[in-house]
Amino acid sequence: MPSLDLDTDPLYEIATRSLVRPSDALFWDDRLFTTHGAILHWCELGDDILEESNYRTALDRIRAAADSGRPDAEVSDAHVIDASARHFAFGSLRTIYVQVREDADPCKTCAEGQEADAYWVFTFKSGREVVFCDGCRDEFDELGLSYEPRIPAYTAAFTEAAEILTALAGYPVLDESDYSEREWNAYQETLTEAVEHAQKDYWDDSDQEAQEIAERYLNDYSAMHRTEWIRAEDVNWAVVAKEYAGHRDSYFTELANAHLNAPIAGQPIAA
Ligand SMILES: [Zn+2]
Incomplete structure (x- = not known):
C-alpha cells in the first residue's frame, strides 16, 4: 500500500x-x-x-x-x-x-494487475502519465525515474x-416523510389485525355486518385509535375488543329498532 x-x-x-x-x-x-x-x-x-x-x-x-x-x-x-x-x-x-x-486502469507496462491500492504513476514533462503496477516498479527504478503512488478516486x-x-x-x-409513512402503515396494519381478532368472538355475524361495524369503529373519532394511539406498539388489543363490542351493540340495537319501526307489508302506514 x-x-x-x-x-x-x-x-x-x-x-x-x-x-x-x-x-x-x-x-x-x-x-x-x-x-x-x-x-x-x-x-x-x-x-x-x-x-x-x-x-x-x-x-x-x-x-x-x-x-x-x-x-x-x-x-x-x-x-x-x-x-x-x-x-x-x-x-x-x-x-x-x-x-x-474507481477501478484502476490495467498496468500500462505489463497490462496486468487489478489491485487498486498498488499503482504508481510516472509523469512526463509534457504532463502525460504512465500508470504501472507494483511488479513493474523495477523497470522505472533501473531508469532512475521517480514516480508517485496513484490511488483511484x-x-x-x-x-x-x-x-x-x-x-x-x-x-x-x-427521510422524515418515508419514515412517518412506514410508521403509519404499520400502525394501520396492527389496528386492522386487532379488529380482526376482536371479530373472532362474533363468528355468526355476517361478513357485511362485521364490515359495517368495523367501519363505524374505525371512523369513531372518540375511540382510542383516534385520540391516543399513533404507532403500532400503542395498539392495545383488549381496548380494541372492548370498543368494537360497544359499536357492535349499538349497531344491532339500531338494526332492531329500524326493523320494529318498519311498516308491515299489507298494512296502511299510520298517519
Ligand atoms: Zn505491471
Whole structure:
C-alpha cells in the first residue's frame, strides 16, 4: 500500500472503517471488504421501522448517485451490493456494500494487475502519465525515474454513502416523510389485525355486518385509535375488543329498532 498523507481526507476514515472485515460472519463474495466496504445494516426480520426506512432510503440514494450522469451503464449494479446474509445473532442481516474507489486502469507496462491500492504513476514533462503496477516498479527504478503512488478516486456511490453516514451521525432519520409513512402503515396494519381478532368472538355475524361495524369503529373519532394511539406498539388489543363490542351493540340495537319501526307489508302506514 503506497503511503499517502491522507489525514486531510475526510472520506479516508469512513473508507477505512467500512473495509474492516468482521470476524464473525462468512462471506461468499471476494469483493466484500476488499473493494467494497460495508455501509449500513438492517435486521430484516426485526420490526425496527426507522432502521428499514433509513436502509431503503440510503440504498435508493446511493444507487442514484452511482448512476447519475452515466446514461450508458447501470454502474450501481457493480458499485452497490444489497446483500442478505444469515447471521448468528440477527437472523437475517441486510447490508449495503459500496465500491470505495474507481477501478484502476490495467498496468500500462505489463497490462496486468487489478489491485487498486498498488499503482504508481510516472509523469512526463509534457504532463502525460504512465500508470504501472507494483511488479513493474523495477523497470522505472533501473531508469532512475521517480514516480508517485496513484490511488483511484472515490466512487460517486461511496461519496454519497459517506455523506449519508455523516448525516446519520448527526440526526437518526434520513427521510422524515418515508419514515412517518412506514410508521403509519404499520400502525394501520396492527389496528386492522386487532379488529380482526376482536371479530373472532362474533363468528355468526355476517361478513357485511362485521364490515359495517368495523367501519363505524374505525371512523369513531372518540375511540382510542383516534385520540391516543399513533404507532403500532400503542395498539392495545383488549381496548380494541372492548370498543368494537360497544359499536357492535349499538349497531344491532339500531338494526332492531329500524326493523320494529318498519311498516308491515299489507298494512296502511299510520298517519
Ligand atoms: Zn505491471
